[in-house]
Amino acid sequence: MGKDDKYEKLSQDEISRYSRHLILPEVGLEGQLKIKNSKVLVVGTGGLGAPVILYLAAAGVGTLGLIDFDIVDESNLQRQIIHTTRDVGRPKISSATDRIKGINPNVKVISYNDRLTSKNAIEIIKDFDIVVDGTDNFQTRYLINDSCVLLNKPFVYGSIFRFEGQVSVFNDYDGPCYRCLYPEPPPVGLVPSCAEGGVIGVLPGIIGTIQANETIKLILGIGEVLSGRLLTFDALRMQFKELKLKSDKECPVCGEHPSVTELIDYEEFCGLKRPDEQTSVEEISAIDLKNLINEKRSVQIIDIRQPHELQIGKIDGTKAIPFGQLVRRKDELDDSKKVVVVCKIGLLSAEVIRQLKDSGYTGEIYSLKGGITSWANDIDYTMARY
Amino acid sequence: MATVYIPTALRLFTDGTSEVVLVGENIGEIVTELVTKYGDLKTHLFSNEGKLRSFVNIYLNEEDVRHLDGLNTKVSEGDKVLLVPSIAGGI
Numbered sequence: 001m002g003k004d005d006k007y008e009k010l011s012q013d014e015i016s017r018y019s020r021h022l023i024l025p026e027v028g029l030e031g032q033l034k035i036k037n038s039k040v041l042v043v044g045t046g047g048l049g050a051p052v053i054l055y056l057a058a059a060g061v062g063t064l065g066l067i068d069f070d071i072v073d074e075s076n077l078q079r080q081i082i083h084t085t086r087d088v089g090r091p092k093i094s095s096a097t098d099r100i101k102g103i104n105p106n107v108k109v110i111s112y113n114d115r116l117t118s119k120n121a122i123e124i125i126k127d128f129d130i131v132v133d134g135t136d137n138f139q140t141r142y143l144i145n146d147s148c149v150l151l152n153k154p155f156v157y158g159s160i161f162r163f164e165g166q167v168s169v170f171n172d173y174d175g176p177c178y179r180c181l182y183p184e185p186p187p188v189g190l191v192p193s194c195a196e197g198g199v200i201g202v203l204p205g206i207i208g209t210i211q212a213n214e215t216i217k218l219i220l221g222i223g224e225v226l227s228g229r230l231l232t233f234d235a236l237r238m239q240f241k242e243l244k245l246k247s248d249k250e251c252p253v254c255g256e257h258p259s260v261t262e263l264i265d266y267e268e269f270c271g272l273k274r275p276d277e278q279t280s281v282e283e284i285s286a287i288d289l290k291n292l293i294n295e296k297r298s299v300q301i302i303d304i305r306q307p308h309e310l311q312i313g314k315i316d317g318t319k320a321i322p323f324g325q326l327v328r329r330k331d332e333l334d335d336s337k338k339v340v341v342v343c344k345i346g347l348l349s350a351e352v353i354r355q356l357k358d359s360g361y362t363g364e365i366y367s368l369k370g371g372i373t374s375w376a377n378d379i380d381y382t383m384a385r386y
Numbered sequence: 387m388a389t390v391y392i393p394t395a396l397r398l399f400t401d402g403t404s405e406v407v408l409v410g411e412n413i414g415e416i417v418t419e420l421v422t423k424y425g426d427l428k429t430h431l432f433s434n435e436g437k438l439r440s441f442v443n444i445y446l447n448e449e450d451v452r453h454l455d456g457l458n459t460k461v462s463e464g465d466k467v468l469l470v471p472s473i474a475g476g477i
Contacts, residue, residue, distance in 0.1 A: 044476055044477055046477025047476060047477045070477075080477070133476065134477065135476050136475055159473045159474060159475060160475040161475045162394040162395070163394050164393055164473065166470075181443065181472075182440065182441050182443070182472040184441060185441060185472065186439065186472060236394075242448065243448055243449075243468070244449055244450065246453050306398075323398065324399040325426060327426075328426060355429070
């Protein structure tokens with residue numbers, strides 16, 4: 001089959017396989033052929049990507065593109081149901097491809113063991129009809145959004161945090177895009193990732209399944225697609241809310257006078273490349289901190305993690321002041337000592353030190369490099385890593 | 387007077403509170419009340435210049451206040467005010 005050729009019929013086996021679709025008047029043979037002829041790119045094969053890929057494969061999407069650079073880690077298995085215990089250590093796209101083939105051998109898989117970047121995004125996305133977002137960071141979301149606007153393709157958005165999720169379809173015809181909703185990302189450190197903030201394992205299942213449903217509707221052209229609407233979900237209260245979204249005429253990428261007409265540097269846009277004039281933060285390694293403690297030097301250790309995280313493990317003599325309170329409670333820091341701030345992986349501690357310095361704190365203060373995770377790796381092997 | 391709903395991402399700064407009833411004539415007054423009550427929230431909602439940060443959207447019932455009268459949008463008894471920050475998780 002050539003690049004632009006379309007399948008015009010289903011095999012006997014396919015007719016059996018998709019019979020529950022074929023008897024739906026909204027799908028039928030014609031709809032199932034649309035699904036078979038569709039090409040969907042799923043960016044990320046983790047929590048959101050897992051249910052999206054499983055359901056799209058089962059539904060008979062003809063070509064599934066997968067892009068992920070990560071390998072399966074034990075901590076993924078609580079929610080990334082496409083990967084299994086046996087897959088730990090394998091590239092995620094390999095285990096995802098195996099699962100797709102197990103579910104539906106008719107699906108053609110195009111996999112990229114890579115990170116989506118400004119350099120490769122257009123080249124990769126251009127051959128697909130729809131892009132589904134299963135990423136875990138702001139820079140890739142803005143990159144997907146801008147690429148989809150430039151290439152005129154719909155983008156099925158999903159995002160999760162702790163017990164909350166958001167879903168929408170962006171850039172569907174004249175519908176709003178992600179930048180119409182959020183023109184700019186938050187400053188680094190203000191919104192923690194799932195690795196820092198946690199996520200209930202079922203949540204990506206719920207949000208990802210909604211994304212899969214919207215993708216199928218886009219392919220079939222049926223129902224009311226979740227465009228111009230943001231669906232928010234609160235798993236604790238078991239509440240969905242639907243909020244109205246409008247295209248922003250001033251939107252820098254899809255507005256009337258766009259200023260973004262090609263892909264930009266999204267790490268810079270998201271503040272991940274800090275300009276030199278920004279407040280600098282000094283770091284201390286776990287080994288150097290251990291030496292200071294052994295030498296009985298005067299050190300005050302401040303752990304900014306949440307109380308339930310401290311229960312998993314902490315450095316002896318730690319004083320706990322949660323991230324959100326430290327700037328207000330800075331008088332509790334002992335500026336006659338070296339103060340060391342500890343978080344899970346060393347990012348929030350650096351951010352809070354920046355905030356402290358900006359608010360006028362002048363004492364000697366360090367961020368524990370790599371956070372409590374590096375302490376567990378290098379110093380206290382009995383401490384659990386999480 | 388309106389009920390303000392605090393999303394999970396911002397509950398770190400409200401001692402875990404998920405909703406709070408606040409008095410105010412408009413969105414600006416309600417939000418000012420909110421950050422007065424929960425001081426830690428202030429830097430997350432407002433920039434150093436006192437501008438509302440663009441990664442948090444404020445909804446009055448179902449409508450984004452940016453498409454109404456912004457912080458001057460009038461609030462009536464029984465209205466729901468939602469803070470909807472951008473979140474980034476997915477894997």
